[in-house]
Amino acid sequence: MHQQSEQRRELAAFLRSRRERITPDQVGLPSTGRRRTPGLRREEVALLAGMSATWYTYLEQGRDVRASYQVFDALATALQLDRYERGHLFQLAGHAPAAEAEEPEALAAEVAAVPLLLQPHPAYIIGATYDVLSYNRAADELFPNLTATADRPANFARWVFLEPAARDVLVDWEPEARGLLARLRTLAGRHPGDVRYTRQIDELKSGSPEVRAWWPRYDVQARHGGRKRLRRPGRGTVDFTYTAFHLAEQPEQTLVIYSEDQLDAPAAD
Template identity: 85%
Template sequence: MQTQPHQRRELGAFLRSRRERITPDQVGLPHTGRRRTPGLRREELALLAGISATWYTYLEQGRDIRASDQVLDALASTLRLDRYERGHLFQLAGHTPAAEPEEPAPLASEVAAVPLLLQPHPAYIIDGNYDVLSRNQATDELFPHLTAADGRANFARWVFLEPAARNVLVDWEIEARGLLARLRTLAGRHPGDPRYTRLIDELNAGSPEADAWWPQYDVQARHGGKKRLRCPGRGLVDFAYTAFHLAEQPEQTLVIYSDNNRESAD
């Protein structure tokens, strides 16, 4: 598949960010004195991956060249990418079809009603760009001011731009970094989609942390897990949350929170 200029620039920046986090010691290279840049040099990475240093430089510079599956596998192995990062690498290199920009599908009324049925457990449905499509009252209580002054509810905006988020999310930096990595992964599937570019520009403009972390090119898939949250009238509570992708719209995700204390009281 033909890649676009902005996609090739993203590929080069992603490769550079991963090259800079690998130290010579990690790959068995000898010390060669003081280094001007962190991580591996381009020629060192190319040697370890078994490819031409000039060709790799062109790839990192975003030139219009095509990397084979074998080359991408070699780079992923040398850079020690996890499976999400490897998938992101192949996506940027044009080895999987990129989705065309399109308006999100409307949420069916019966699907939108699901979070309401899950009350009193906080539950909501989000789109790929973290717009909140449906939620119940428990969600509003747990995440105050989720709806911004412009009437939009978006979890990425809430985490980075709403001051209350830093009080609610006990481990704010961990949660914020994870969300940004997941947004990076989803945005990579929709190169040029204005829904993502507008949101990313807004986060970078309004949050020094987002502006500093976005160029690090961390990627991560959506998943369940645990969170420590401060709840009104209850203090610090450990929540478990589970994410379910909707069958017909896989980027629309139902998220449900639960905690043992509430369940035992019920």
């Protein structure tokens, strides 16, 4: 029962956060008078979704009400959710299979060896909560102080938000940190009631004012590859391309490989 109650609260807060970011102009509604809160009113969302304003209010209040897949599909459209946000909404609404809480993550020896084989390219494997399960020397040099302790593994989210060196290494620290927190929110939504996420978020909130400010925004995002600008000792800012591969037998374990971006390198003679 506690898990269901917590999930309803998460759903209510997520709906409210998405409603408050949309203006009437964005959805073709007239902006009438002063508004006590930013964004759309509850009755406006209900109108756009073709549902009862009372039922929508119940959802935002976290009441124990049941709504169909079609209702949440209409809400996702009305709130202009992207595909990651839609998936998160359906998870919270109970219209997607929720993963069970897992035992501490294990990594097969042959999988743990993969980052070592990729040296000199920085590479690491992260788990469901961004624990760094394996990494090579190049990754250790690229992300200084990404170290394990006697009682727990290194954790990339902890490094980004709580390790002072991260703000120097990550040239674009704020967008990088916001994106990581959005991906962590997505993962937590797939594991309602999983104490690993509760403990992790509590730790990040206690040590990071940014996490305290950004977590209530309910941004969600999937893990993906991309580009990063990183500062390297003696070299200044270096552009990197990184690629993420989900492991076949453990899809929430991800191999991440970095390579220096060669797009701007001069052509050979």
